Amino acid sequence: MSRTKLAIFDWNGTLQDDVPLYFEYSVRRTFARYGLPPPTLEEYREQMTGAEFMELFWRRGVPRIVTTDDVFAASRLEILADGRSAELFPDVRDVLSRLTDRGCEVAVVSMAPTLELVEGVIRHGLLPYLSCIRGDVRDGKHTAFADCCHVRLPRVHPMDAIAVGDMVDDAIAAQKAGIKPILCTRGYHTRNSMEAARAEI
Numbered sequence: 001m002s003r004t005k006l007a008i009f010d011w012n013g014t015l016q017d018d019v020p021l022y023f024e025y026s027v028r029r030t031f032a033r034y035g036l037p038p039p040t041l042e043e044y045r046e047q048m049t050g051a052e053f054m055e056l057f058w059r060r061g062v063p064r065i066v067t068t069d070d071v072f073a074a075s076r077l078e079i080l081a082d083g084r085s086a087e088l089f090p091d092v093r094d095v096l097s098r099l100t101d102r103g104c105e106v107a108v109v110s111m112a113p114t115l116e117l118v119e120g121v122i123r124h125g126l127l128p129y130l131s132c133i134r135g136d137v138r139d140g141k142h143t144a145f146a147d148c149c150h151v152r153l154p155r156v157h158p159m160d161a162i163a164v165g166d167m168v169d170d171a172i173a174a175q176k177a178g179i180k181p182i183l184c185t186r187g188y189h190t191r192n193s194m195e196a197a198r199a200e201i
Contacts, residue, residue, distance in 0.1 A: 005104060006104065006106075007106050008148055008161060008164070010165035011112055011120070013166035014164060014166045014187055015088060015108070015126075016086050016089070016124075017186075019041075021084060021085075022086075023044060026075040027039070045188060045193070046193055048188065050169040053068045053138075072113055088124050092126075108121065109137055114134075115135075132148045141170065141173035142172075142174070145161075161179045162182055163177070163182070165182075166185070167187065167188050167193075168197040172197075
């Protein structure tokens with residue numbers, strides 16, 4: 001990792017410890033609105049994908065007119081109304097501090113709404129560590145990963161970057177952008193999901 005000049009992190013489930021929070025507000029409550037039984041947390045973690053986030057909902061009976069934006073908007077309002085928030089994983093500040101201290105640029109790329117992402121970054125005091133923040137990334141993270149290298153941070157070659165995420169989708173996107181993927185198992189995809197997709201990564 002001595003050559004690493006850019007570390008791109010996913011947000012939800014990678015830096016922010018929010019799986020239980022968003023499972024309750026984005027998943028369980030969405031199914032409840034339509035009188036449908038929700039998946040279990042483990043089923044959700046095994047079956048959901050970032051690229052086609054709503055497929056799990058639609059397969060289980062949520063109307064197809066309901067979009068990712070609808071789910072995110074409703075959950076955000078309820079989370080704010082209930083005064084809830086998610087915390088960072090305990091090691092995050094130390095990791096980011098170590099990276100930036102040795103001159104490594106740090107970026108965050110997420111499918112989370114940009115406003116929500118920036119608010120979270122500021123609330124957790126992470127803004128000084130970050131060179132690039134990209135939210136609302138729904139149609140292919142690989143483009144946003146490449147953008148961090150070539151547009152936002154033009155001095156960084158993809159071979160000198162890593163992308164850290166918690167979903168198989170993150171690893172596939174990183175590879176498409178020519179960036180080395182690193183997966184952590186504490187977020188939205190289980191270790192089983194990652195092992196099952198080993199041939200794709």
